[in-house]
Amino acid sequence: MTDLPWLSSKPEAPEPIRGDRGASILGPRNLAREREVPDLLASPDTDAGTIPNLKFSYADARNRLGSGGWAREITIRELPVATTLAGVNMRLKPGGYRELHYHKEAEWGFMIAGQARVTAIDTEGRPFVDDVEAGDIWNFPAGIPHSIQGLGEEGCEFLLVFDDANFSENETFLVSDWFAHTPRHILARNFGVPESAFAHLPTDVEKTRWIFNGTEPTVAKQDAIKCPQGPSPIRYTHRFLKQEPSRAAGGTVRVVDSRNFPAASTIAAAINVVEPGRLRELHWHPNNDEWQYFVRGRARMTVFASGGKARTFDYCAGDVGYVPLGMGHYLENIGDEPMVFLEAFKSDRFADFSANQWLGLSPRQMVKEHLNLDDETLSKLRQDKPLIV
Secondary structure, three states, X not given: OOOOOOOOOOOOOOOOEEOOEEOOOOOOXXXXXXXHOHHHHOOOOOOXXXXXXXXXXXXXXXXXXXOOEEEEEEOOXXXXXXXXXXXXXXXXXXXXXXXXXXXXXXXXXXXXXXEEEEEEEOOOOOEEEEEEEOOOEEEEOOOXXXXXXXXXXXXXXXXXXXXOOOOOHHHOEEHHHHHHOOOHHHHHHHHOOOHHHHOOOOOOHHHXXXXXXXXXXXXXXXXXXXXOOOXXXXXXXXOHHHOOOEEEOOEEEEEEOOOOOOOOOOOEEEEEEEOOOOEEEEEEOOOOOEEEEEEEOEEEEEEEEEOOEEEEEEEEOOEEEEEOOOOEEEEEEOOOOOEXXXXXXXXXXXXXXXXXXXXXXXXXXXXXXXXXOOHHHHHHOOOXXXXXX
8 A cells, every 4th residue: 555656645634524424535635626615525414415516716717818918718618507697807918908899798897906998889880988997897788899908007807797608708709800801802992991001910810819919098088089979878887886885784785787787788796795704695586597706705605406405615716606596595704804706697687585584574473383483583584685694
């Protein structure tokens, strides 16, 4: 046994043991991963049955690099249970472009850090230009042409959410790609210029465009472009973190959907700040699956799938989680700093049900006989939504 090449001294590590059940690991192991997900290594006694994987980390996603930054995506390919939405984590250097493009899916963006300038035009040919910073969001409906450019000393990083789980960042309609695949005499005729005007078009679009270096704008956003039609009346950006939150004993919740951001007609979202030791209460969503992105801290989530099935997952910043429609769950802050996560839905409205409010608004005798609760416990049930407790 001592000659086996995979055996080595092991530093202190979690083990798949709970009470008198389980046993230590003798074979090869990934300690770093096991320390991140101890609730998979030794599942809580409340877990049961088989539930699909509800977690994928951007750390495990392929990162495509461009001269102006990078992007990595989590689609249905990486997280098969996520059938409603896909996500992209993107970074742009100062002046770096996510080039002029459009796609068949709506794009909902959340600024994580830095600053950026976004541009678009609406279907009436009216332009939109705005500068966004950390905490702001945007939404470009399907087919709307747009661009993103990093600003300031560090550029920016952001999350993109798309209303199709099969979306891929590598399959968008790029202006440079279109021109590279259009005969030059057609381009010349279309734009009323000689063919020589297109002599220097990018030819290796895969390596020179998509995300590429550019010159940071020197004009204010209001002076960036003017046209006879005037600017677009549609506001494609929203100051998400500047809106007043719903405050709870253990944190805050901000909700954005078509009611307060009309441009976002296919994606609703909420950003939650949960203080250490607190939890986003037991709840479920009746209108669509929940796609999650963890911005800060560490979280534990147990998902109840009906039929006696439940599974617990641990998450940290940079992870994506998923909860299928109707499944009950909570999210607990298991770290020593605020836990911040975004939840997004393929819907025009955010909707949830609180287990606390559900029971608090049901006849007491009924609840008592269902769960064998005493009168003191029944008196603590809420008729509002606690949100974070």
